[in-house]
Amino acid sequence: MIVVDASAMVEALVGRAPDPRLLDGLSGVVEAPQHLDVEVLSVLRGLTLGGKLAAERAEEALGIYLDLDITRRDVAPFARRVWSLRHQYTSYDAAYLALAEALERIVGKVPIAEFGDAGLTVAHRFSSVGCSVLSGRCRAGRSGFRRMIAPL
Secondary structure (H helix, E strand, O other): OEEEOHHHHHHHHHOOOOOHHHHHHOOOOEEEEOOHHHHHHHHHHHHHHOOOOOHHHHHHHHHHHHHOOEEEEOOHHHHHHHHHOOOOOOHHHHHHHHHHHHHHHHHOOOOEEEOOOOOOEEEOOOOOOOOOEEEOOOOOOOOOHHHHHOOO
């Protein structure tokens, strides 16, 4: 199981060369807060309007994204945890971390796939969480995901 954020998802969908570790991590069970959809749409829109992504490629990426089997979770059950992280993270980022913490209590270690300016690296953001964090650009879905992305 992996918790994926929007930057990682967009990288997997339209990135030039998504890290294979990211694609592998996204080939299993994928979870995310409900706002993932709005964030992915916003990034695709911005890339298209900014001339960095052709509209046709964005449409294709959106189609792939919408076909992915992602479990979207309501943020309300862990809103207090999101709030407690307000001094360290944006509410958006904190929701991914809080979800991983909540799922970890249920299923054990839960990695988070996300993208940062430094590229894809493996780190631990919270010693109390113990979940692996993939910090780099990327995100997405099922076992055939790598083949679905390759033609883009």
